[in-house]
Amino acid sequence: MREFMTGNHAVAHAVRLCRTPLIAAYPITPQTPIYEKLSEWEASGVIKGIMMRTESEHSAMASCIAASLTGVRTFTATSSQGLALMHEMLHFAAGCRTPVVMANVNRLLAAPWGFWADQLDSLSQRDTGWIQLYCENGQEALDSVIQAYKIAEQVFLPVMISLEAFFVSHFMEPMEIPDQEGVDRFLPPMNLPHQFDMEKPGFLVPVVSSELYRKYKHMAQTSMDSVKEVAVRVDHEFKATFGRGYGIIEPVMMEDAEVVIVTAGSITSTARVAVKALREQGHRVGLLKIRYFRPFPREAIQQALRGKKKIAVIDRNNSVGGGGIFCQELRAALVHSPDHPLTYSYIAGIGGTDVTPEVIQGIVFDAINRTGPVDESIWIMEE
Amino acid sequence: MVRFESMKICAESFELVIPISYGSTEVIDTGTWGFQKPETIFMTAPCEEACPAGNPIARFIYLAGDGQYGAALETILKENPFPGVCGRVCSHPCESGCNRNQYDDAVSINALERYVFDATVDRSPELHSVPNSDPKKIAIVGAGPAGLSCAYFLALMGHKVTLFEARQELGGVLRWGIPEYRLPKSVLKKEIGRILGLGIEIKTGVAVGKQISIEALNRFDAIFLSPGAGRSIPLGIEGENLAKAWRGTDFLQRINSGEKVRVEKEIIVIGGGNTAMDVARSACRLGSSVTVAYRRTKKEMPAIADEVEEAEQEGVRFEFLVQPVEIKLLKNRKIRVKFQRMRLRKTSRDKRPRPIPVKGSFVMLEADRLITAVGEGVDLSWIPQALSAKGFIKSGPSLVTEGSRIFAGGDAVDQQRSVVTAISSGKRAAISIDLSLRGQDPEEVFSKIRIGSKETLSMETYLNGRERGNWGEPKGVVVYDQINTLFFKPSERMWGERIDQSKALKGFLEVHTGLSSEGARLSASRCFSCGTCNYCYNCYFFCPEGIVSFDPVDRMRRVDLDHCKGCGTCSRACPRHVIEMRLIS
Numbered sequence: 006m007r008e009f010m011t012g013n014h015a016v017a018h019a020v021r022l023c024r025t026p027l028i029a030a031y032p033i034t035p036q037t038p039i040y041e042k043l044s045e046w047e048a049s050g051v052i053k054g055i056m057m058r059t060e061s062e063h064s065a066m067a068s069c070i071a072a073s074l075t076g077v078r079t080f081t082a083t084s085s086q087g088l089a090l091m092h093e094m095l096h097f098a099a100g101c102r103t104p105v106v107m108a109n110v111n112r113l114l115a116a117p118w119g120f121w122a123d124q125l126d127s128l129s130q131r132d133t134g135w136i137q138l139y140c141e142n143g144q145e146a147l148d149s150v151i152q153a154y155k156i157a158e159q160v161f162l163p164v165m166i167s168l169e170a171f172f173v174s175h176f177m178e179p180m181e182i183p184d185q186e187g188v189d190r191f192l193p194p195m196n197l198p199h200q201f202d203m204e205k206p207g208f209l210v211p212v213v214s215s216e217l218y219r220k221y222k223h224m225a226q227t228s229m230d231s232v233k234e235v236a237v238r239v240d241h242e243f244k245a246t247f248g249r250g251y252g253i254i255e256p257v258m259m260e261d262a263e264v265v266i267v268t269a270g271s272i273t274s275t276a277r278v279a280v281k282a283l284r285e286q287g288h289r290v291g292l293l294k295i296r297y298f299r300p301f302p303r304e305a306i307q308q309a310l311r312g313k314k315k316i317a318v319i320d321r322n323n324s325v326g327g328g329g330i331f332c333q334e335l336r337a338a339l340v341h342s343p344d345h346p347l348t349y350s351y352i353a354g355i356g357g358t359d360v361t362p363e364v365i366q367g368i369v370f371d372a373i374n375r376t377g378p379v380d381e382s383i384w385i386m387e388e
Numbered sequence: 389m390v391r392f393e394s395m396k397i398c399a400e401s402f403e404l405v406i407p408i409s410y411g412s413t414e415v416i417d418t419g420t421w422g423f424q425k426p427e428t429i430f431m432t433a434p435c436e437e438a439c440p441a442g443n444p445i446a447r448f449i450y451l452a453g454d455g456q457y458g459a460a461l462e463t464i465l466k467e468n469p470f471p472g473v474c475g476r477v478c479s480h481p482c483e484s485g486c487n488r489n490q491y492d493d494a495v496s497i498n499a500l501e502r503y504v505f506d507a508t509v510d511r512s513p514e515l516h517s518v519p520n521s522d523p524k525k526i527a528i529v530g531a532g533p534a535g536l537s538c539a540y541f542l543a544l545m546g547h548k549v550t551l552f553e554a555r556q557e558l559g560g561v562l563r564w565g566i567p568e569y570r571l572p573k574s575v576l577k578k579e580i581g582r583i584l585g586l587g588i589e590i591k592t593g594v595a596v597g598k599q600i601s602i603e604a605l606n607r608f609d610a611i612f613l614s615p616g617a618g619r620s621i622p623l624g625i626e627g628e629n630l631a632k633a634w635r636g637t638d639f640l641q642r643i644n645s646g647e648k649v650r651v652e653k654e655i656i657v658i659g660g661g662n663t664a665m666d667v668a669r670s671a672c673r674l675g676s677s678v679t680v681a682y683r684r685t686k687k688e689m690p691a692i693a694d695e696v697e698e699a700e701q702e703g704v705r706f707e708f709l710v711q712p713v714e715i716k717l718l719k720n721r722k723i724r725v726k727f728q729r730m731r732l733r734k735t736s737r738d739k740r741p742r743p744i745p746v747k748g749s750f751v752m753l754e755a756d757r758l759i760t761a762v763g764e765g766v767d768l769s770w771i772p773q774a775l776s777a778k779g780f781i782k783s784g785p786s787l788v789t790e791g792s793r794i795f796a797g798g799d800a801v802d803q804q805r806s807v808v809t810a811i812s813s814g815k816r817a818a819i820s821i822d823l824s825l826r827g828q829d830p831e832e833v834f835s836k837i838r839i840g841s842k843e844t845l846s847m848e849t850y851l852n853g854r855e856r857g858n859w860g861e862p863k864g865v866v867v868y869d870q871i872n873t874l875f876f877k878p879s880e881r882m883w884g885e886r887i888d889q890s891k892a893l894k895g896f897l898e899v900h901t902g903l904s905s906e907g908a909r910l911s912a913s914r915c916f917s918c919g920t921c922n923y924c925y926n927c928y929f930f931c932p933e934g935i936v937s938f939d940p941v942d943r944m945r946r947v948d949l950d951h952c953k954g955c956g957t958c959s960r961a962c963p964r965h966v967i968e969m970r971l972i973s
Contacts, residue, residue, distance in 0.1 A: 102405040
């Protein structure tokens, strides 16, 4: 069914279609419409589960973890400060190997205060052990939530779906809502091997020895390593069922490209327009969309960028003192590549500033004109 | 060092993705980490301290609120043999002491006491008696609230009591003074029956000093004198012995003995106490139009405030600041009372202001009849002179008189006069007699069985330590600041029901019909339960260690001290100050 709606409501539809019986959340702009839509559906009986209105995001995540361990699908949505408050529980969710799925609407972190798009909130949670993916638009957010459950419930790791504030969360687009039957077929009931057994009460998160701790962290790493393969398979199945697929990365017009723009999230869609225009002007420009950030699709990226001369990574985020985070990860992934390309880091769109096709063209020309390496990130500062 | 082996992380859990322990963290004695421990300290509620009879108010209200009316009745009966009477006629000083006064409004304690009696009127409660291997013979003279209470408690302690009563029926002021519309005879009968059921020998129609001499009572091991104060005090002015002037106590006695008293249209009642109110309201019921004349103002009236208010509602008029100086019979058979106009002069802070005459200012009132009720005196004609002083039988704090083995209490001794103080002195005398006969000093023991810091004694505490001859120290009283009011919501005080005024004035039907069952439930739920655990489970829910438990059978609160870190959360979460943290020595 095709419907005109926002990215937030697209996420809510996905949660409904996955028949998630436990939703625990706390409202925060710009995520609140997800919370409101699910609340409304709970009240009217459209969704059958329980919507817990917790007193904080920390509690929301704690509730999801506990519920997940009883063997049910869980969902929460948050943003920015809420995600930051959740931080401690994010480690618990991953450490307890719970397949919790969360939508995070990327919003800048205070201070100063603001509500605008910026990926720093979720990227700050890089090392919590969550699978992370970044969505280009509402449709992808909807589809990614459904895919996320299928992946999470195979590898027992939580998944964070990120969509940018307003550009995705509030923009309305025509979207395809999968039918319930199809989703039911695609997504089998959840089966958690370590779910609580009422017949055999146990205590979770006991103190363990150093060796045991290491063992479980290694197991988590092994599981995370397997995600790339699982994610590709799930994406293929999804495409076969619903006709849409995204890959873990997406190379666009990469053949013969001399400069490759690398993006994640909503800037990708603008970049598609900019690249097309540049191609029409005769410039050999390509685009690489990175969808998965954790696990970082190292091999796929290495392969996609093999033989490229120049790379321009656009980051709507900045690690103060470190630069654009996607670029850092990409540089690390390419460090052993033969003929290591010149990799430029551009900071654009911070704090929700607009990244127009012209801005992207400017970045491409800047990269074309450069001859030597630049270590620092280059800030795009036009008004 | 944490003992990992005790955690028993299962071999099979290695196959799982996370560690699960099927052992218990109880092996870690976290209780050794703290420096303080919670202690359950049952404390005294301020209402209990304020009640002269020492009613275990917090406990009985908890039981009533839980619907356990039988247990609530038995709880009151440990300290007070007259819940049905007190629930109707008590001046309820408890409610003035209620901590809830500082929050919104006092709990309806008096009405709840009555409800507990009314709800259990068909039941036979179990009374808390103790065995006695050396029972003594005790004579009690006068079967009013003091004498009956003394008899009750002595009988509970296994003594052999003989009750001498000059009249044909027991009850004293409850039977002959208080009118039926305030205290139905059926209620009194029920309560006296319960007391007599303990095996008390009664000798009615035997006036000591007439039918037998006081010396004849020497064959008893101890004597308690509680003859009451039944004689109206004369005004001491010209004309008061006219046939048109009656004494209030005589008037009430005639009504209470069932006599069809005829009274004229216009009545003047002189006095401001409960007797004056009883007289005025009784006269209203006999069809009279009544004016009460009192020498101070309404504020200073010794009568229970509710009684004054109800008298006003029933049409009684008041003439304040007047003192009679002369009574004359007029030719038209009316009487004229000349009153001196008075004004008040402030005295020291605690005392009532004194009325003093306004020179040359008089008020004349005419009526068909005058009834005086300016106080009651004690008939001391049969009391040996050595035992009396200033119109009273003389007794000390332990109620012992100058006579050997003779004790005295109730309205005949110099103490505040009310039903509940009479009950209190009956209890005090019973304990005093028991201790004296056991060769112990009553006053020394009194200081240990007090309820709070006032004079009231706890029979339950006394009996608990009696066998051992050893009592602890009195418990502290919970003050308002110790109540965690965050756990309460303001709520409206509940009032009992009343019959229609038109119906009330047609006869002597009881005016108050008490709380509805819903009213009782709501009233009980308003109680802070100061110092008494009412199983609110706050400590259980708030304990971060999960080590507070309640036994489902005896509902005892237990704390696993081996795992209590002494954080004090339970103590702060307790709304009623039942838990205090104590440093580990």
